[in-house]
Amino acid sequence: MKIKDITGKIIEVTNLNKAIRQCKLCRSSPFRMDSGHTVGENYTLMLRQLEELKHKSET
Helix, strand or coil: CEEECCCCCEEECCCHHHHHHHHHHHCCCCCECCCCCEHHHHHHHHHHHHHHHHHHHHC
16 A cells, blocks of 8 residues: 655555554654654644545445
């Protein structure tokens, strides 16, 4: 499975549940990335994609 981060970089996901857990842990991070977005914004975007993948795999 592949998702994109906030900068458009493609990320390969090998364990969906662990990836979702990691995104939930980091989505409130206030630290800024080089792109100007916060780390939390990046993880929130990726979490949405991961949850969509999980929903599709359950149906």
